[in-house]
Amino acid sequence: MTIDHPKLVKLLQLAYSAEKAAAFAYIGHAGSVRNPDEKVAIKQIEMDEWQHRETVLPIMRQYDISADRQ
Secondary structure, three states: OOOOOHHHHHHHHHHHHHHHHHHHHHHHHHHHOOOHHHHHHHHHHHHHHHHHHHHHHHHHHHOOOOOOOO
16 A cells, blocks of 8 residues: 655655664763663663654555655
């Protein structure tokens, strides 16, 4: 099934990419702090970003939206 809504397609693609970028940013952030509790909290946020990405991908697949810009 495809969707004829270019703005929504672009938004989903951007969301998918942004979740990956955010996850990598949190990895870097965790490496910059010394407090173990902060590291754990940042790691959880990173994991949330990866989970968000895993949530967006099935939606994209359902509507035959590629992860790359079309």
